[in-house]
Amino acid sequence: MTVGSPTVPQRQFPSGAAYAEALQHTQLCFQHPELRGARPELTKLGLPRAISGAFASVFSLTSATSGHRYAVKCFTRYVPDQERRYQAISARLARLDQAELSQPWNLGFDYLPDAITVGQERYPVLKMEWIEAVTLSSWLDDNHGDRFAVDRLADRFAALTEDLSRHGIAHGDLQHGNLLVARDDTLRLVDYDGMYVPALSGLGGTERGHRNYQSPLRGNDDFGVTLDRFSAWVIFMSLKSIATDPALWNRLHEPSGEFLLLTEEDFKSPGGSTGLQTLLAHPDGAVSALADRVRSLAFQPLDLLPPLSDAIPKQRTAATTTSTPAPPMAAAPIGAGGLPGWMNGHVTPQAVPPQASPLGAAPDCFRTRTVLDVVTALLVPLLLTMAGLLFVAGGPMPPAGVAAPVVIAAAITMITWSRRVERARSQAVLAGLAKQLDQLDDPVKAAEELRKQKAKLDAQEEKRKAAYPKNLDKLTARYHAELKEAEQRKIRKQRDIDKKIGGLSEELRTALAKALTAKQTAYVRDQLERRLIAHSPPHGIGKMLAARLASVGILTAADFTGYRAVRNSSYNSVGAELKLRSGRFVNVLGIGEAKAIALDLWRKDVYSSAVARQPSTLHPTERRSIEQDSARRRAQLTSQRQNLEPAAEALRESARKKLEDGRKRLARENTLAGEDAARQRQVFSRRALTLQQDKALHSALSMSLDSARHRRRKLSYPRYVRFLYIGH
Template sequence: MNVGSPTGAQRQFPSGAAYAEALQHTQLCFQHPELKGARPELTKLGLPRAISGAFASVFSLTSATSGQRYAVKCFTRHVPDQERRYQAISSRLAKLDSAELSQPWKLGFEYLPDAIRVGKDLYPVLKMEWIEAVTLSSWLDDNHADPFAVDRLADRFEALTRDLSAHEIAHGDLQHGNLLVASDDTFRLVDYDGMYVPALAGLGGTERGHRNYQSPMRGNDDFGAALDRFSAWVIFLSLKAIAADPALWSRLHEPSGEFLLLTEGDFKNPAGSTGLHTLLTHPDRTVSGLADQMRSFASQPLDLLPPLAQAVPKQRTSATMATSASYVPAAAPSQGGLPSWMPGHLPSTPAQTPDAPATNSPGGFHARTPLDVVAAVLWPLAVVAAILMVVAGVPKAVFGPGIPLVFAVVTTAFTRSRRAERGQSRAALATLTNQLAQVDEPVKAAAKLRKDRAKFDAAEADRNAAYPRAQDKLTAQYHAALKEAETRKVRKQRDMDKKLDGLSEDLRKALAKALADKQSAYVRDQLGRRLIAQSPPHGIGPTLAARLAAHGVRTAADFTGYRSVQNSPYNSTGAVLVLPGGRVISVYGIGEAKAIALDVWRKAVVASATVRQPTAISPGERQSIEQGIVLRRAQLTDQRKAVETEADASRAQARKRLEEGQERLARENTAAGDRARQQRQEFSRRTVALQQNDALHATLTAALETARIQQRRLSYARYVRFLYVGC
């Protein structure tokens, strides 16, 4: 599975199907001269055959120029620091001298950036040497019944781990699918994607390795030279076990199973593991010893495990010896309850509990003292004195004959208390009791450690799950901001486009309005020039004209019509004149008939003016209106461009918020990872201390029980026996 979190947006890669489609035309899709025109291995349907993995698809291609066959890995998912990693790995492996390696396990590979075209874009590939070999599990399917061959392969695997360890290289995913066995029964190591080399120190891993070969203690921040230690022991145990007992392959392995003998569940729950129990109880000491080590390794951090290359003596044994003496693991507990090889590989930890005391509790009395001689002489004298007193008839009321015996008992008790052995025994018991009180009770300490570890693991699981969710949330917010900016831009541009499209109609309306205004002004001017007094309507004399003028009605422009009104007092119909503002006036002498005459006269003047009114505006007036429309078009065009600029600014702000959020999340996740790494180291120290504490507790308990037994050997009766027998 992939881990690691880039701080920026991840590049999107094509799918395996897209690569397969592109590889139908290698002359067009490849840039590299040796791959250009290469022939891909095809399926029955005539399509390039792909071997798909977690984040890549591998194709077999035969070069048209050299005839060399290559495995070409095409990436389908983002790999953090991809180019840097492959260049560092390629550089490190290139420096290895093949003559100094135990076997030709390393394969040549080359990272080619921008090597394959899929659609319009170029993508990187890995060009690797193709090897004719079978996976380790397939080899075991065919050869597990040959103990000598399997044991020899175990030795070669151990030698391969020596090569890696000597050059500070870790593969990162040692498992049956990445260990190929060639025709000469030597290993070829493939899939270097998660490999660690010293140049990559400080980076995180890109994968966690196959779950059936990895320690339950392996975390996302484990990326160093110790990556392979647990999986190396898993594979070595499996090979040695099958070499010792070929029937174990059929008994513990499943056909096509993604494991050898043990699975992830066996490591997570050793107590409930049937497979591990089978190996632990196996009569062969190699198998049971290695299984016992694996059981303890499952709860140890990777950096505390011993490298297989250092912990296993270099050997080359026959198959017959492999069942009994090829490897005798030092798995029996030694000091501190740890396997004998482990103390040299553990980091020093400050001891919080006292060391086991070198107590010297005597197991009996030794060498009589003068007081012992006195006590020994006193008893016979006391017995004789008591007999004489009985014979003499001393009264019993005052203890009589018992006084000498009581005196002998008290004296003997006193001399016993003065023995050095009694003081040594009491001091040893007091020391052991005091030291045992200072040591944590193992069961409670182990329960607390498990509880703290479970709480930490749960918190880490939540954190690891929350980090991609937080990234997804940032990405969702970013896309929402982009969508909002685009929606706002489209809406504003649509409004601008609508206004731009309407400018032609606006021009037509403006020209029509200008003409209408010009015609209306002409008509008003003509109406204002026609005086009622100079050309009076029919029936309007100078007197009525004067009255009309007195009310402000001098020309045809001063009124717009008339309105009939009912004169109630006279029961007749009169009229009022309507002025341009809508106000009405009543002029004495102007009745309905004269009002009609005035209205007819005015309409005639309007008709005459309308006939003579202009039919077009002047070129200057038209040019002025058109210039206004041109100016409006330029303003709208500028506003439309401003909308695009505003959208670009919104997108840039959204991008900046995304990158700042991703950088903040990355910093927080890195800091949390550092804290988690420190906490794991603390758990490691506590685990070692707990083992030491457990062993010390057991040692002190056993020593205390021994001291109590030895104290019982210093009883009163044994002391009396010592006085006369000497032991």
């Protein structure tokens, strides 16, 4: 959108068709050596092909001398301070060090005054370097599905805006048609007509930029280094959103549409914007955050907008040294406390549980004979011999007496067997092993219990992780609902105020008419009150009747408003009653119907005369007072309307704060829950290691117990008896 200057005479420029006609003979219309005789790109009809813009037509010309291709811009409209502007822009861009730029976005160009002849006059042109590239929207048509490429292009666009800002330059019309994507997927800027450079400080802008990329608050006086900030946020947000969700391109962009994802109406009325609400409600937090930032920036002055660099996280500097390949990983060593080496530092080492007490091996035979063993060995044969002799001798002795020596021999051997140290030692080993085994949990049951606890924790964690994004979505949905409510409330109040403002003109007309009517009524009443009946009596009204009229309150033409005929049944005649100003009727002696008619006609003549002379307009002072009241009312309503956006912004800010606090709270709770789960998993890991050790110890103790039992069986009573006489 161009901005004209009402104070400077505007030179008339040829149309694009007139330039095209002149360019059919470049050897005649140009004097510049590079352009004289240049070959223009032609249409199918053989005419120079023109790319028309807001106030210029661009032609592609190939130099006949150098073979270079140029874009030649021919102006069709007046540009204030044209030569000064282009010279300043050209000089500033020429001083840029290409090595300091993120990409070669600037194109070389020359401003050539009086370069082309059209008709009988000469006009300036802009000769620019030609670049083989496509517009940003065309590139997105073909590449929006490549997330990596779109994301990379968004970063390159951000780097381009950083280049401009760092050098104090603003393009003035950042939009899809002025951003070209070259074959290497780097960006080029074209159309420098509205560009700001420091040398142009103090001048006004020549255009407002493409309406679908500009802040609703951008005005004619906005011309400075912050000129591109809103459009930069819009483009960056669009690219990052498409990189995150390529489906947004087909969902929000129209084929051949003069925008990327959002239009001018989306910025002016965010509450009713389907596109903006879609982005605000997007499940990806980065997309919704960028959309919310653009929405809020649409209501801020350009000079207060933050640079796009605020949205770009600082990148870490890449290491310059070449990393040495890591050697192959060796087998994980076992660390202290029985932990594998890779777990050291991740799981708190568990103290090694006490091993089985070294009770020693249970004896499996009798060793050395004691004195008691020798005595027992001698006594048992004697007792058995005695029992045999008694049995052979017979006699009256009962059988129990014969068996007594055998019982005594058996009792003696049993006592000596029970007192053998091997038996006591074997019993101690068995008791010790059994006690240690009893102190250990059943490894199978413990492992099953641990498995159940792990499964329970895993289920809780899965539920928590699934609930976290849902809770975030609820917060976001509540936030957007509050934003929508704030916007709708603002719109409702705006409509009410606009309706009141729209009715002020009619209210003013009504107030003026009412004031005039009141003034006229007061004038007529005053004239009526000035006409005394006694001073200028109507026909047939003498002093006596005037006095009688005065006695009932009728002194002037203003004191009565008419009469009514009254039939007098007693005298079979018609009289009259006069109607007072209060509406009450009175009967005046001597006033019949004829005199009442005369009085009424006199009053009507006085009234008509007063109406004829009444003022037809208000005094300027009276009119000014009413207009000032209306102006104060308009100012109050306008102020109320202006305060609606700050009030809505306060509600939006409150909603944002609640959203941020809610997100922080959820994040804190989620982090604490995750840390608690990690601690429980560490406990489970330590328990698993302990169970492994307990299982091995349980197995070893069980084997030792079985072995001790087997050895104890070798210390049986028959083996002891054999040991007494054989020695083993």
